Amino acid sequence: MVVNDLIQTAIEEIENQHWGVTKQFLEIHEVVYKDNKPKVENVKIDEEKGRAIVYFSIVGQKFYLAIYLDTKPAIAVSWIEIEPRYSIYFRATSEVLDYNELCAMTTLTPTNGWNKGDKRKFGELTYKFSCIEFLINGTPDEFKNKLEQLLDFLEQDKKGIIDLAHHANGYIQTIIIFHNGNTMLGGPMIDRKNITRISDLNLEINFDLYAEGKFYK
Structure with a gap:
Protein backbone atom coordinates (compact mmCIF):
# COMPACT_ATOMS: atom_id res chain seq x y z
CA MET A 1 0.00 0.00 0.00
CA VAL A 2 1.31 3.44 -0.94
CA VAL A 3 1.15 5.86 2.00
CA ASN A 4 1.05 8.80 -0.40
CA ASP A 5 -2.26 7.51 -1.81
CA LEU A 6 -3.77 7.48 1.68
CA ILE A 7 -2.52 10.99 2.38
CA GLN A 8 -3.79 12.29 -0.94
CA THR A 9 -7.28 10.84 -0.35
CA ALA A 10 -7.36 12.43 3.10
CA ILE A 11 -6.21 15.79 1.73
CA GLU A 12 -8.93 15.67 -0.93
CA GLU A 13 -11.49 15.36 1.87
CA ILE A 14 -10.06 18.47 3.55
CA GLU A 15 -10.12 20.41 0.31
CA ASN A 16 -13.56 19.27 -0.90
CA GLN A 17 -15.29 18.59 2.44
CA HIS A 18 -17.65 15.84 1.32
CA TRP A 19 -18.40 14.92 4.94
CA GLY A 20 -20.50 17.29 7.03
CA VAL A 21 -18.20 16.81 10.02
CA THR A 22 -15.24 18.05 8.00
CA LYS A 23 -17.12 21.15 6.84
CA GLN A 24 -18.48 21.88 10.31
CA PHE A 25 -15.05 21.59 11.92
CA LEU A 26 -13.20 23.64 9.28
CA GLU A 27 -15.71 26.47 9.71
CA ILE A 28 -14.22 27.11 13.16
CA HIS A 29 -10.65 25.77 12.92
CA GLU A 30 -7.87 25.61 10.33
CA VAL A 31 -5.57 22.77 9.37
CA VAL A 32 -1.85 23.61 9.56
CA TYR A 33 -0.28 23.93 6.10
CA LYS A 34 3.33 23.25 5.16
CA ASP A 35 4.65 23.78 1.64
CA ASN A 36 1.08 24.64 0.58
CA LYS A 37 -0.27 21.27 1.75
CA PRO A 38 -2.08 20.20 4.93
CA LYS A 39 0.54 19.06 7.44
CA VAL A 40 0.31 15.34 8.20
CA GLU A 41 1.31 14.44 11.76
CA ASN A 42 1.00 10.69 11.47
CA VAL A 43 -0.38 7.85 9.36
CA LYS A 44 -1.51 4.66 11.09
CA ILE A 45 -2.23 1.58 8.95
CA ASP A 46 -3.95 -1.60 10.11
CA GLU A 47 -3.48 -4.08 7.27
CA GLU A 48 -5.49 -6.80 9.02
CA LYS A 49 -8.58 -4.61 9.46
CA GLY A 50 -8.12 -2.85 6.12
CA ARG A 51 -8.13 0.52 7.85
CA ALA A 52 -5.90 3.59 8.04
CA ILE A 53 -5.97 6.90 9.89
CA VAL A 54 -4.33 10.12 8.70
CA TYR A 55 -3.80 12.77 11.38
CA PHE A 56 -3.59 16.50 10.63
CA SER A 57 -2.37 19.33 12.89
CA ILE A 58 -4.74 22.16 13.78
CA VAL A 59 -3.60 25.79 13.98
CA GLY A 60 -3.06 26.81 17.60
CA GLN A 61 -4.51 23.58 19.01
CA LYS A 62 -3.24 20.29 20.41
CA PHE A 63 -6.00 17.98 19.16
CA TYR A 64 -6.11 16.59 15.60
CA LEU A 65 -8.34 16.17 12.60
CA ALA A 66 -8.29 12.42 12.01
CA ILE A 67 -9.51 11.05 8.70
CA TYR A 68 -10.31 7.34 8.76
CA LEU A 69 -9.91 5.41 5.53
CA ASP A 70 -10.90 1.99 4.26
CA THR A 71 -7.98 0.46 2.39
CA LYS A 72 -9.83 -2.50 0.85
CA PRO A 73 -11.05 -3.05 -1.81
CA ALA A 74 -10.14 0.55 -2.60
CA ILE A 75 -9.01 3.57 -0.62
CA ALA A 76 -11.99 5.63 0.55
CA VAL A 77 -12.87 7.89 3.47
CA SER A 78 -14.94 5.96 6.04
CA TRP A 79 -15.16 8.35 8.99
CA ILE A 80 -14.03 11.73 10.32
CA GLU A 81 -13.00 12.26 13.93
CA ILE A 82 -11.65 15.16 15.95
CA GLU A 83 -9.07 13.11 17.79
CA PRO A 84 -7.91 14.18 21.26
Missing part, protein backbone atom coordinates in the same frame (compact mmCIF):
# COMPACT_ATOMS: atom_id res chain seq x y z
CA ARG A 85 -4.23 14.38 22.06
CA TYR A 86 -3.40 11.44 24.31
CA SER A 87 -0.23 11.55 26.37
CA ILE A 88 0.22 8.29 28.30
CA TYR A 89 3.36 7.60 30.29
CA PHE A 90 4.69 5.94 33.43
CA ARG A 91 5.94 8.21 36.19
CA ALA A 92 7.67 7.44 39.50
CA THR A 93 8.31 10.21 42.03
CA SER A 94 9.94 10.41 45.44
CA GLU A 95 10.79 13.09 47.96
CA VAL A 96 13.43 10.76 49.49
CA LEU A 97 15.06 8.88 46.61
CA ASP A 98 17.08 10.78 44.00
CA TYR A 99 16.98 10.34 40.22
CA ASN A 100 19.80 7.76 40.14
CA GLU A 101 18.24 5.73 42.93
CA LEU A 102 14.93 5.63 41.07
CA CYS A 103 16.72 4.58 37.87
CA ALA A 104 18.55 1.80 39.74
CA MET A 105 15.24 0.14 40.61
CA THR A 106 14.52 -0.80 36.99
CA THR A 107 16.40 -2.07 33.96
CA LEU A 108 14.34 0.26 31.74
CA THR A 109 15.79 3.57 30.56
CA PRO A 110 13.75 6.71 31.38
CA THR A 111 12.86 9.18 28.64
CA ASN A 112 12.71 12.07 31.12
CA GLY A 113 13.46 12.84 34.75
CA TRP A 114 14.98 15.17 37.33
CA ASN A 115 16.32 15.44 40.86
CA LYS A 116 14.66 17.09 43.81
CA GLY A 117 15.95 20.64 43.89
CA ASP A 118 16.52 20.92 40.12
CA LYS A 119 15.21 24.09 38.52
CA ARG A 120 11.97 23.69 36.57
CA LYS A 121 12.03 24.31 32.82
CA PHE A 122 9.94 27.44 33.19
CA GLY A 123 10.17 30.07 35.90
CA GLU A 124 12.42 30.17 38.94
CA LEU A 125 10.85 27.40 41.02
CA THR A 126 12.60 24.11 41.77
CA TYR A 127 11.22 20.57 41.93
CA LYS A 128 10.16 19.32 45.36
CA PHE A 129 10.58 15.68 44.37
CA SER A 130 12.73 13.48 42.15
CA CYS A 131 11.12 11.83 39.14
CA ILE A 132 11.63 9.40 36.26
CA GLU A 133 9.24 9.08 33.32
CA PHE A 134 8.75 6.63 30.44
CA LEU A 135 6.94 7.97 27.36
CA ILE A 136 6.84 5.33 24.61
CA ASN A 137 4.57 6.76 21.92
CA GLY A 138 4.58 10.53 21.48
CA THR A 139 2.87 10.60 18.09
CA PRO A 140 -0.87 10.99 17.35
CA ASP A 141 -2.57 7.65 17.92
CA GLU A 142 -5.61 6.05 19.52
CA PHE A 143 -5.80 5.70 23.30
CA LYS A 144 -5.82 1.90 23.34
CA ASN A 145 -2.74 1.64 21.13
CA LYS A 146 -0.77 4.04 23.31
CA LEU A 147 -1.77 2.29 26.52
CA GLU A 148 -0.93 -1.16 25.18
CA GLN A 149 2.44 -0.01 23.86
CA LEU A 150 3.29 1.46 27.27
CA LEU A 151 2.23 -1.75 29.04
CA ASP A 152 4.26 -3.85 26.59
CA PHE A 153 7.29 -1.74 27.50
CA LEU A 154 6.74 -1.81 31.28
CA GLU A 155 6.20 -5.59 31.29
CA GLN A 156 9.79 -6.03 30.10
CA ASP A 157 10.77 -5.33 33.73
CA LYS A 158 7.73 -6.26 35.75
CA LYS A 159 9.67 -6.58 39.03
CA GLY A 160 11.29 -3.15 38.62
CA ILE A 161 7.98 -1.44 37.89
CA ILE A 162 6.30 -3.13 40.87
CA ASP A 163 9.22 -2.00 43.06
CA LEU A 164 8.79 1.58 41.80
CA ALA A 165 5.08 1.40 42.56
CA HIS A 166 5.84 0.12 46.06
CA HIS A 167 8.90 2.16 47.08
CA ALA A 168 8.16 5.31 45.05
CA ASN A 169 4.96 6.84 43.76
CA GLY A 170 4.89 4.83 40.52
CA TYR A 171 1.76 5.14 38.36
CA ILE A 172 0.46 5.64 34.81
CA GLN A 173 -0.27 9.26 33.95
CA THR A 174 -2.74 10.08 31.18
CA ILE A 175 -3.28 13.58 29.83
CA ILE A 176 -6.12 14.03 27.33
CA ILE A 177 -6.80 17.26 25.42
CA PHE A 178 -10.25 17.20 23.80
CA HIS A 179 -11.88 19.57 21.33
CA ASN A 180 -14.70 21.52 23.04
CA GLY A 181 -16.99 21.00 20.04
CA ASN A 182 -20.52 20.60 21.36
CA THR A 183 -19.37 19.80 24.96
CA MET A 184 -19.92 16.05 24.38
CA LEU A 185 -16.30 15.05 24.94
CA GLY A 186 -16.64 11.30 25.18
CA GLY A 187 -13.69 9.46 26.68
CA PRO A 188 -11.47 6.37 26.49
CA MET A 189 -12.31 2.87 27.65
CA ILE A 190 -9.91 0.44 29.31
CA ASP A 191 -10.89 -3.13 28.50
CA ARG A 192 -10.70 -6.07 30.93
CA LYS A 193 -7.42 -7.34 29.53
CA ASN A 194 -5.62 -4.06 30.04
CA ILE A 195 -7.18 -3.51 33.47
CA THR A 196 -5.71 -6.88 34.46
CA ARG A 197 -2.31 -5.93 33.02
CA ILE A 198 -2.31 -2.66 34.97
CA SER A 199 -3.30 -4.52 38.15
CA ASP A 200 -0.57 -7.13 37.64
CA LEU A 201 1.98 -4.29 37.65
CA ASN A 202 0.43 -2.97 40.88
CA LEU A 203 -0.22 0.38 39.19
CA GLU A 204 -2.81 3.10 39.42
CA ILE A 205 -3.80 5.22 36.43
CA ASN A 206 -4.46 8.94 36.73
CA PHE A 207 -6.38 11.07 34.22
CA ASP A 208 -5.96 14.81 33.61
CA LEU A 209 -8.61 16.06 31.16
CA TYR A 210 -8.66 19.33 29.23
CA ALA A 211 -11.00 20.81 26.61
CA GLU A 212 -9.76 23.45 24.18
CA GLY A 213 -10.71 25.11 20.91
CA LYS A 214 -13.86 26.73 19.54
CA PHE A 215 -17.43 25.51 19.85
CA TYR A 216 -19.34 24.42 16.77
CA LYS A 217 -21.61 27.04 15.22
Whole structure:
Protein backbone atom coordinates (compact mmCIF):
# COMPACT_ATOMS: atom_id res chain seq x y z
CA MET A 1 0.00 0.00 0.00
CA VAL A 2 1.31 3.44 -0.94
CA VAL A 3 1.15 5.86 2.00
CA ASN A 4 1.05 8.80 -0.40
CA ASP A 5 -2.26 7.51 -1.81
CA LEU A 6 -3.77 7.48 1.68
CA ILE A 7 -2.52 10.99 2.38
CA GLN A 8 -3.79 12.29 -0.94
CA THR A 9 -7.28 10.84 -0.35
CA ALA A 10 -7.36 12.43 3.10
CA ILE A 11 -6.21 15.79 1.73
CA GLU A 12 -8.93 15.67 -0.93
CA GLU A 13 -11.49 15.36 1.87
CA ILE A 14 -10.06 18.47 3.55
CA GLU A 15 -10.12 20.41 0.31
CA ASN A 16 -13.56 19.27 -0.90
CA GLN A 17 -15.29 18.59 2.44
CA HIS A 18 -17.65 15.84 1.32
CA TRP A 19 -18.40 14.92 4.94
CA GLY A 20 -20.50 17.29 7.03
CA VAL A 21 -18.20 16.81 10.02
CA THR A 22 -15.24 18.05 8.00
CA LYS A 23 -17.12 21.15 6.84
CA GLN A 24 -18.48 21.88 10.31
CA PHE A 25 -15.05 21.59 11.92
CA LEU A 26 -13.20 23.64 9.28
CA GLU A 27 -15.71 26.47 9.71
CA ILE A 28 -14.22 27.11 13.16
CA HIS A 29 -10.65 25.77 12.92
CA GLU A 30 -7.87 25.61 10.33
CA VAL A 31 -5.57 22.77 9.37
CA VAL A 32 -1.85 23.61 9.56
CA TYR A 33 -0.28 23.93 6.10
CA LYS A 34 3.33 23.25 5.16
CA ASP A 35 4.65 23.78 1.64
CA ASN A 36 1.08 24.64 0.58
CA LYS A 37 -0.27 21.27 1.75
CA PRO A 38 -2.08 20.20 4.93
CA LYS A 39 0.54 19.06 7.44
CA VAL A 40 0.31 15.34 8.20
CA GLU A 41 1.31 14.44 11.76
CA ASN A 42 1.00 10.69 11.47
CA VAL A 43 -0.38 7.85 9.36
CA LYS A 44 -1.51 4.66 11.09
CA ILE A 45 -2.23 1.58 8.95
CA ASP A 46 -3.95 -1.60 10.11
CA GLU A 47 -3.48 -4.08 7.27
CA GLU A 48 -5.49 -6.80 9.02
CA LYS A 49 -8.58 -4.61 9.46
CA GLY A 50 -8.12 -2.85 6.12
CA ARG A 51 -8.13 0.52 7.85
CA ALA A 52 -5.90 3.59 8.04
CA ILE A 53 -5.97 6.90 9.89
CA VAL A 54 -4.33 10.12 8.70
CA TYR A 55 -3.80 12.77 11.38
CA PHE A 56 -3.59 16.50 10.63
CA SER A 57 -2.37 19.33 12.89
CA ILE A 58 -4.74 22.16 13.78
CA VAL A 59 -3.60 25.79 13.98
CA GLY A 60 -3.06 26.81 17.60
CA GLN A 61 -4.51 23.58 19.01
CA LYS A 62 -3.24 20.29 20.41
CA PHE A 63 -6.00 17.98 19.16
CA TYR A 64 -6.11 16.59 15.60
CA LEU A 65 -8.34 16.17 12.60
CA ALA A 66 -8.29 12.42 12.01
CA ILE A 67 -9.51 11.05 8.70
CA TYR A 68 -10.31 7.34 8.76
CA LEU A 69 -9.91 5.41 5.53
CA ASP A 70 -10.90 1.99 4.26
CA THR A 71 -7.98 0.46 2.39
CA LYS A 72 -9.83 -2.50 0.85
CA PRO A 73 -11.05 -3.05 -1.81
CA ALA A 74 -10.14 0.55 -2.60
CA ILE A 75 -9.01 3.57 -0.62
CA ALA A 76 -11.99 5.63 0.55
CA VAL A 77 -12.87 7.89 3.47
CA SER A 78 -14.94 5.96 6.04
CA TRP A 79 -15.16 8.35 8.99
CA ILE A 80 -14.03 11.73 10.32
CA GLU A 81 -13.00 12.26 13.93
CA ILE A 82 -11.65 15.16 15.95
CA GLU A 83 -9.07 13.11 17.79
CA PRO A 84 -7.91 14.18 21.26
CA ARG A 85 -4.23 14.38 22.06
CA TYR A 86 -3.40 11.44 24.31
CA SER A 87 -0.23 11.55 26.37
CA ILE A 88 0.22 8.29 28.30
CA TYR A 89 3.36 7.60 30.29
CA PHE A 90 4.69 5.94 33.43
CA ARG A 91 5.94 8.21 36.19
CA ALA A 92 7.67 7.44 39.50
CA THR A 93 8.31 10.21 42.03
CA SER A 94 9.94 10.41 45.44
CA GLU A 95 10.79 13.09 47.96
CA VAL A 96 13.43 10.76 49.49
CA LEU A 97 15.06 8.88 46.61
CA ASP A 98 17.08 10.78 44.00
CA TYR A 99 16.98 10.34 40.22
CA ASN A 100 19.80 7.76 40.14
CA GLU A 101 18.24 5.73 42.93
CA LEU A 102 14.93 5.63 41.07
CA CYS A 103 16.72 4.58 37.87
CA ALA A 104 18.55 1.80 39.74
CA MET A 105 15.24 0.14 40.61
CA THR A 106 14.52 -0.80 36.99
CA THR A 107 16.40 -2.07 33.96
CA LEU A 108 14.34 0.26 31.74
CA THR A 109 15.79 3.57 30.56
CA PRO A 110 13.75 6.71 31.38
CA THR A 111 12.86 9.18 28.64
CA ASN A 112 12.71 12.07 31.12
CA GLY A 113 13.46 12.84 34.75
CA TRP A 114 14.98 15.17 37.33
CA ASN A 115 16.32 15.44 40.86
CA LYS A 116 14.66 17.09 43.81
CA GLY A 117 15.95 20.64 43.89
CA ASP A 118 16.52 20.92 40.12
CA LYS A 119 15.21 24.09 38.52
CA ARG A 120 11.97 23.69 36.57
CA LYS A 121 12.03 24.31 32.82
CA PHE A 122 9.94 27.44 33.19
CA GLY A 123 10.17 30.07 35.90
CA GLU A 124 12.42 30.17 38.94
CA LEU A 125 10.85 27.40 41.02
CA THR A 126 12.60 24.11 41.77
CA TYR A 127 11.22 20.57 41.93
CA LYS A 128 10.16 19.32 45.36
CA PHE A 129 10.58 15.68 44.37
CA SER A 130 12.73 13.48 42.15
CA CYS A 131 11.12 11.83 39.14
CA ILE A 132 11.63 9.40 36.26
CA GLU A 133 9.24 9.08 33.32
CA PHE A 134 8.75 6.63 30.44
CA LEU A 135 6.94 7.97 27.36
CA ILE A 136 6.84 5.33 24.61
CA ASN A 137 4.57 6.76 21.92
CA GLY A 138 4.58 10.53 21.48
CA THR A 139 2.87 10.60 18.09
CA PRO A 140 -0.87 10.99 17.35
CA ASP A 141 -2.57 7.65 17.92
CA GLU A 142 -5.61 6.05 19.52
CA PHE A 143 -5.80 5.70 23.30
CA LYS A 144 -5.82 1.90 23.34
CA ASN A 145 -2.74 1.64 21.13
CA LYS A 146 -0.77 4.04 23.31
CA LEU A 147 -1.77 2.29 26.52
CA GLU A 148 -0.93 -1.16 25.18
CA GLN A 149 2.44 -0.01 23.86
CA LEU A 150 3.29 1.46 27.27
CA LEU A 151 2.23 -1.75 29.04
CA ASP A 152 4.26 -3.85 26.59
CA PHE A 153 7.29 -1.74 27.50
CA LEU A 154 6.74 -1.81 31.28
CA GLU A 155 6.20 -5.59 31.29
CA GLN A 156 9.79 -6.03 30.10
CA ASP A 157 10.77 -5.33 33.73
CA LYS A 158 7.73 -6.26 35.75
CA LYS A 159 9.67 -6.58 39.03
CA GLY A 160 11.29 -3.15 38.62
CA ILE A 161 7.98 -1.44 37.89
CA ILE A 162 6.30 -3.13 40.87
CA ASP A 163 9.22 -2.00 43.06
CA LEU A 164 8.79 1.58 41.80
CA ALA A 165 5.08 1.40 42.56
CA HIS A 166 5.84 0.12 46.06
CA HIS A 167 8.90 2.16 47.08
CA ALA A 168 8.16 5.31 45.05
CA ASN A 169 4.96 6.84 43.76
CA GLY A 170 4.89 4.83 40.52
CA TYR A 171 1.76 5.14 38.36
CA ILE A 172 0.46 5.64 34.81
CA GLN A 173 -0.27 9.26 33.95
CA THR A 174 -2.74 10.08 31.18
CA ILE A 175 -3.28 13.58 29.83
CA ILE A 176 -6.12 14.03 27.33
CA ILE A 177 -6.80 17.26 25.42
CA PHE A 178 -10.25 17.20 23.80
CA HIS A 179 -11.88 19.57 21.33
CA ASN A 180 -14.70 21.52 23.04
CA GLY A 181 -16.99 21.00 20.04
CA ASN A 182 -20.52 20.60 21.36
CA THR A 183 -19.37 19.80 24.96
CA MET A 184 -19.92 16.05 24.38
CA LEU A 185 -16.30 15.05 24.94
CA GLY A 186 -16.64 11.30 25.18
CA GLY A 187 -13.69 9.46 26.68
CA PRO A 188 -11.47 6.37 26.49
CA MET A 189 -12.31 2.87 27.65
CA ILE A 190 -9.91 0.44 29.31
CA ASP A 191 -10.89 -3.13 28.50
CA ARG A 192 -10.70 -6.07 30.93
CA LYS A 193 -7.42 -7.34 29.53
CA ASN A 194 -5.62 -4.06 30.04
CA ILE A 195 -7.18 -3.51 33.47
CA THR A 196 -5.71 -6.88 34.46
CA ARG A 197 -2.31 -5.93 33.02
CA ILE A 198 -2.31 -2.66 34.97
CA SER A 199 -3.30 -4.52 38.15
CA ASP A 200 -0.57 -7.13 37.64
CA LEU A 201 1.98 -4.29 37.65
CA ASN A 202 0.43 -2.97 40.88
CA LEU A 203 -0.22 0.38 39.19
CA GLU A 204 -2.81 3.10 39.42
CA ILE A 205 -3.80 5.22 36.43
CA ASN A 206 -4.46 8.94 36.73
CA PHE A 207 -6.38 11.07 34.22
CA ASP A 208 -5.96 14.81 33.61
CA LEU A 209 -8.61 16.06 31.16
CA TYR A 210 -8.66 19.33 29.23
CA ALA A 211 -11.00 20.81 26.61
CA GLU A 212 -9.76 23.45 24.18
CA GLY A 213 -10.71 25.11 20.91
CA LYS A 214 -13.86 26.73 19.54
CA PHE A 215 -17.43 25.51 19.85
CA TYR A 216 -19.34 24.42 16.77
CA LYS A 217 -21.61 27.04 15.22
